[in-house]
Amino acid sequence: MNDIIVRTENLIKTYNTGKVKIFALRGINLEIPRGSFSCIIGPSGHGKSTLMHLIGGLDKPTEGSVFIDGLDITGLSNSGLSELRAKRIGFVFQFFNLLQNLTSEENVETAMMFSKTPEKTQKEKAKELLSLVGLSDKFNAKPSELSGGQQQRIAIARALANDPEMLLMDEPTGNLDSESETEVLSQIFKLHKRGKTIIIVTHNSEIARKAEIVCKIKDGRVDK
Amino acid sequence: MNIPKLVIKNITRKKGRFVFTLLGITIGIASFVTLLSLGGGLKNEVKKQASELGANLIVTPKGWCAYEQISVLTGEQLPEAIPFDEVKKISAIKGLTAVPYLTERTAIKNNPVPVIGILYEEMKAFKGWEIEKGDYLSSQDEKAVIVGSGIAQQFKLNPMDMLTIRGEGFHVKGILKETGSKDDIAIFMPLSAAQKLYGVGDKVSFIAVKVDDISKTDEYILKIQETSNVAVVSDKQLLKSVLSIVGTVSITLQLIAAVAILAAAFGIINTMMTAISERRREIGILQAIGAKQRTIFGIFLLESGFYGILGGFIGVAGGLVFSSLSAPYISQNEFTAFLKGSDLAAALDLRLVIGSILFSFFVSIVSGLYPAWKASRLTPVEAISYE
Ligand SMILES: Nc1ncnc2c1ncn2[C@@H]1O[C@H](COP(=O)(O)OP(=O)(O)OP(=O)(O)O)[C@@H](O)[C@H]1O
Ligand SMILES: [Mg+2]
Numbered sequence: 001m002n003d004i005i006v007r008t009e010n011l012i013k014t015y016n017t018g019k020v021k022i023f024a025l026r027g028i029n030l031e032i033p034r035g036s037f038s039c040i041i042g043p044s045g046h047g048k049s050t051l052m053h054l055i056g057g058l059d060k061p062t063e064g065s066v067f068i069d070g071l072d073i074t075g076l077s078n079s080g081l082s083e084l085r086a087k088r089i090g091f092v093f094q095f096f097n098l099l100q101n102l103t104s105e106e107n108v109e110t111a112m113m114f115s116k117t118p119e120k121t122q123k124e125k126a127k128e129l130l131s132l133v134g135l136s137d138k139f140n141a142k143p144s145e146l147s148g149g150q151q152q153r154i155a156i157a158r159a160l161a162n163d164p165e166m167l168l169m170d171e172p173t174g175n176l177d178s179e180s181e182t183e184v185l186s187q188i189f190k191l192h193k194r195g196k197t198i199i200i201v202t203h204n205s206e207i208a209r210k211a212e213i214v215c216k217i218k219d220g221r222v223d224k
Numbered sequence: 225m226n227i228p229k230l231v232i233k234n235i236t237r238k239k240g241r242f243v244f245t246l247l248g249i250t251i252g253i254a255s256f257v258t259l260l261s262l263g264g265g266l267k268n269e270v271k272k273q274a275s276e277l278g279a280n281l282i283v284t285p286k287g288w289c290a291y292e293q294i295s296v297l298t299g300e301q302l303p304e305a306i307p308f309d310e311v312k313k314i315s316a317i318k319g320l321t322a323v324p325y326l327t328e329r330t331a332i333k334n335n336p337v338p339v340i341g342i343l344y345e346e347m348k349a350f351k352g353w354e355i356e357k358g359d360y361l362s363s364q365d366e367k368a369v370i371v372g373s374g375i376a377q378q379f380k381l382n383p384m385d386m387l388t389i390r391g392e393g394f395h396v397k398g399i400l401k402e403t404g405s406k407d408d409i410a411i412f413m414p415l416s417a418a419q420k421l422y423g424v425g426d427k428v429s430f431i432a433v434k435v436d437d438i439s440k441t442d443e444y445i446l447k448i449q450e451t452s453n454v455a456v457v458s459d460k461q462l463l464k465s466v467l468s469i470v471g472t473v474s475i476t477l478q479l480i481a482a483v484a485i486l487a488a489a490f491g492i493i494n495t496m497m498t499a500i501s502e503r504r505r506e507i508g509i510l511q512a513i514g515a516k517q518r519t520i521f522g523i524f525l526l527e528s529g530f531y532g533i534l535g536g537f538i539g540v541a542g543g544l545v546f547s548s549l550s551a552p553y554i555s556q557n558e559f560t561a562f563l564k565g566s567d568l569a570a571a572l573d574l575r576l577v578i579g580s581i582l583f584s585f586f587v588s589i590v591s592g593l594y595p596a597w598k599a600s601r602l603t604p605v606e607a608i609s610y611e
Contacts, residue, residue, distance in 0.1 A: 044372075053604075053605050056512070058511070058512060058604040058605050058608070059605045068596035072464050073338040074507065077515045078516070078517055079360065079517065079518070081515055082511065082517070082519075083514065083516075084515065085511070085512060085514045086514020086515075091512045091513070093509075093608065096509075097509060098509075099506050099510075100506070100510065101233050101234065101237050102225075102230075102233060102514055106225055106233075109225035110230065110510075110513065111513040111514065112225070112226045113225045113226060113227070113230070114510075114513060114516075114519065115514060119226060122225060128499060158513065161513075162514070164339070183500070211563070
């Protein structure tokens with residue numbers, strides 16, 4: 001099997017907002033090895049989130065390709081992309097990751113519902129994952145009853161629900177105080193040790209120092 | 225977690241909005257069921273009364289309209305316009321029996337009750353009445369009445385009781401055995417006594433005619449019209465014209481219900497559009513964790529369908545309760561007077577119940593199509609970036 005799990009080829013993304021054409025990405029070439037811990041840094045508004053969305057199949061590039069395990073996902077249909085997201089990728093965003101009316105357990109279960117996991121397995125696995133992120137006492141809590149750090153840990157548990165090889169995190173600690181940030185980061189490092197490929201967008205220099213690959217995005221390009 | 229569970233959790237999030245939207249469709253369906261079951265009851269009752277009239281032909285004054293023809297069946301008060309001479313002329317025709325009716329009204333304890341002047345002997349033979357209690361009428365001029373079983377029961381009347389009709393005392397001579405027809409809810413008195421009491425000279429309201437040979441009904445119609453200056457309709461024609469009026473009335477009522485349901489449908493659309501715009505971010509999350517477009521579509525379609533199913537059940541139940549409660553009140557109206565004492569349950573058939581629930585579901589699904597389509601067309605990034 002190929003050692004490169006994600007490869008991008010001359011990735012270009014433009015947005016047409018009325019008269020102005022915005023170049024969010026101007027040709028990104030990247031290779032991410034399987035099981036690596038990669039960090040994407042760069043100034044605000046320079047295309048980091050856009051890149052994550054394209055890698056995760058949440059959006060389609062204007063030009064270029066994204067290969068996951070050698071498969072060009074830009075050729076996939078919408079439902080093919082959904083399946084890819086359900087089974088092979090776990091997302092964690094900066095804000096409001098959770099469905100507000102569901103308990104933490106139900107939030108994790110919902111991700112498994114989309115991969116057609118039987119309900120009984122969903123329950124067991126959700127409990128297991130919530131324990132893994134240290135929230136075994138919060139199964140029945142709604143997001144509004146939890147701290148920001150706890151909510152992000154639930155989002156991580158949910159991202160793991162379908163056992164994806166790859167976790168994409170867009171500033172998962174960007175909204176947290178330093179104590180909660182430490183909590184969440186320790187979970188992320190733990191996952192890396194368990195063999196997950198992790199791609200994380202962050203402004204945190206500690207993460208950047210520990211990362212195996214650091215990729216700086218500036219003005220829609222990789223700044224080496 | 226499964227989709228239905230997720231849908232129910234979503235729908236009950238905004239309790240107030242849920243209740244008001246549900247009320248809309250519930251009220252629409254309830255009014256639909258009420259009007260349909262009243263309309264159905266009306267039709268059955270018209271048919272029943274027409275067959276219980278026991279006549280093949282009805283002789284009326286010329287120029288009566290359908291409204292007055294309905295009153296023949298309901299036992300409402302009618303103008304008296306046929307002189308008794310005509311009754312005699314028609315009776316003289318061979319092969320038929322003619323019984324005149326003078327239908328008037330009185331009130332017992334403020335309840336309107338029909339008073340019908342009859343030729344008591346002919347009428348008894350014509351209808352095959354039997355006496356439950358007391359005696360039958362025995363003279364054209366006696367100040368006595370016979371009452372139907374329903375009236376006797378309602379006002380606790382017994383033979384030898386006195387009734388005041390138009391300020392004059394009449395004694396109750398006998399009580400009829402239950403017939404199941406509107407005869408149960410009328411008071412009968414000798415024709416000449418009724419004519420005197422209501423000051424109508426020697427006139428009657430209409431004449432019911434039974435012919436010996438039904439196959440020659442058309443010939444009798446011609447014969448009666450030759451002998452006398454009156455209008456004649458057969459029971460079938462009468463039934464047809466009355467039913468067509470009842471039909472028009474119930475179609476009008478159903479149109480009103482349809483408007484109520486249409487308004488409810490827009491209520492659902494509005495609620496769904498609001499919910500979708502509030503939940504854009506969550507739709508994005510669902511997509512990010514692997515929901516397909518058609519799954520999103522299904523989730524929102526089910527959510528609006530849920531209003532229809534629930535509203536359908538509550539609305540049907542409410543409609544049935546309301547129609548049985550309201551039947552006695554609206555029966556004061558001539559058009560709906562048939563419902564008096566009628567067995568409403570007969571009209572509330574299973575077809576109406578299931579049909580209405582399915583209809584409600586259908587309406588809510590159709591209302592949900594556009595919002596659900598909108599939701600499924602959101603791109604994940606659009607939904608996630610939404611603040
Ligand atoms: N849907 C959109 N329509 C138009 N322009 C967009 C859209 N999404 C992003 N952009 C633009 O693309 C550029 C890159 O945005 P992106 O969100 O990727 O930046 P970022 O590096 O993630 O910034 P931050 O660190 O603030 O999150 C920005 O100039 C942004 O305004
Ligand atoms: Mg960003």
